[in-house]
Amino acid sequence: MNRTLTLNGHEAAVLAKAAFMAGLDHDEAEGLRACATVLLCDPHDVLFEEGDKAAYFYCVLSGYIRLYRHNGDGRQADIRICEPSDSFAECLIHADETYSTGAQAMDHAVLACFHIAKVRRLLDERPRIGKAIMRSLSLHLISTMECLASDRMQTAPQRVANYLLTHCVEDGAAASLRLPFPKNLLARKLGLAPEALSRAFSTLKTRGVTVRGRAIAISDINVLRQI
Amino acid sequence: MNRTLTLNGHEAAVLAKAAFMAGLDHDEAEGLRACATVLLCDPHDVLFEEGDKAAYFYCVLSGYIRLYRHNGDGRQADIRICEPSDSFAECLIHADETYSTGAQAMDHAVLACFHIAKVRRLLDERPRIGKAIMRSLSLHLISTMECLASDRMQTAPQRVANYLLTHCVEDGAAASLRLPFPKNLLARKLGLAPEALSRAFSTLKTRGVTVRGRAIAISDINVLRQI
Known part of the structure; x- marks a missing residue:
C-alpha cells in the first residue's frame, strides 16, 4: 500500500536522523522529501528481489527490513537488518x-x-x-566491512557478546538491555543459524548473561568483555 | 618512498581504469591527478593502521594491498585484497x-x-x-556485501570454485587460469586459512581441478559449476 509522503511527527523525526539527511539545510531536505512516497508493508512482504530493475532507494521509518542474497540452490544469506533511520539501496543512484x-x-x-x-x-x-548521500554510502561500507571482519574473526559467543556490549545500558558492574526485535532477527543480523544463537546464549549463561524473552541481564560487564 | 605523480604509460592506464575516474572529462581527471603523489612500497610495508588519522585515499597502480581489521587479542581478519586499478579509503572523504x-x-x-x-x-x-567517487563507493559496497553473502552461504570449495569460474578462460568444456598472485593471497581474499584453501583444492581435484604453482587447469567447467 502506497501513500504520498505525509509523515506523523515520529516518522518525520526518524527520517531526519537518517545519515543521508545529515547536514542538509531546510530547502535541501524538503527537495529530497519531495522525491519520496510512503510504503506500508505487511510482515514478510518482499519489496524487491536481487536483479529487479531499481526504481527506489529506501529509508526505514518503522519496523525492520532484511536484505539478503541467494545462491543457485535456493539458499539465502542475510546481509543486513535495517532498523528505523537506516537507508538501503542508495548504491543504485550512480552504480x-x-x-x-x-x-x-x-x-x-x-x-x-x-x-x-x-x-x-x-x-x-x-x-x-550528493555529499550527504556519499557520507551515508561510506558509513554503510564501513559497517559492512566491520560485519565481514567480525564474521571472519569472532566465534558465535563473541559476536553475541559484542552486540550486547555495544547495545546495553550499564548500571555499575551490571548491565541490561531489551532487544528491539525478536531473537531470530538477532541471529540473522549476526549471520548465525537460530540454533547457533541458542548455543551462544547457553555459553554466555555461564558468564552471567540471563535471557528472559527479549530482556537480557548481564551480571558483570567485565566478564563479558573477556569472552 | 614518495615521488610526485609522474606515471609511466602502464601506470597511467591502470589509474584511468579506476572506478572513481570513470566518466570524467580531461580537466576533471587532470584536477584529480593534481591531488595525488606516488608512493613506492616494499613487501610488508604498512601504509596505515586502523584508527590512524586519515590523510589520503589510494589507488593501486601495481602490486597488491591487503586491508584488515584486528580484534583485541592481536588476531587479524583480512577484509579485501586490492588489485591494480582498485581504490580504497575513499569512504574517508566525507565520513x-x-x-x-x-x-x-x-x-x-x-x-x-x-x-x-x-x-x-x-x-x-x-x-x-563526486558522482564518480560515489559510484566507486557504491561498487565497493556491493562487492563487500557479495563477499559477506558468500562467506555466510558458501563452503570453502564453493568459494574457490566460484573464484575459478569467474576468472578462468574457457576452451570448450575445459578452462584454465593463472593466479595473478600467490595462493596465500587467494586464501586471504576468500577469507580462508591457508590449510582450508589446501583442503578445498584437494576436494576440487576430485572434480577435475589441477593446480601447478599458480597455473590452474579445469578439465570440465560444468562439473565445477555443480560444486
Missing part, C-alpha cells in the same frame, strides 16, 4: 540498474521510498545532497 | 577522520595517494567528480 540484494519486511513496516530518477535530477541542481 | 582498517603492501607495490583535504576542495568546485 547499477538492478538491486544487488533482495529486501523483505520482517513485520509491519513503514518506509520512505525515494524515486531514484528524481533524486538524480535533484543532485544535478543541489550537489550538497 | 570519517580515521582509517577504519589497516593496509599493508603484499609485495613491491606502487600507489597513487590522493590528498583527501585537496580532493574535498576540488569536489566543491567540480561536483561531477
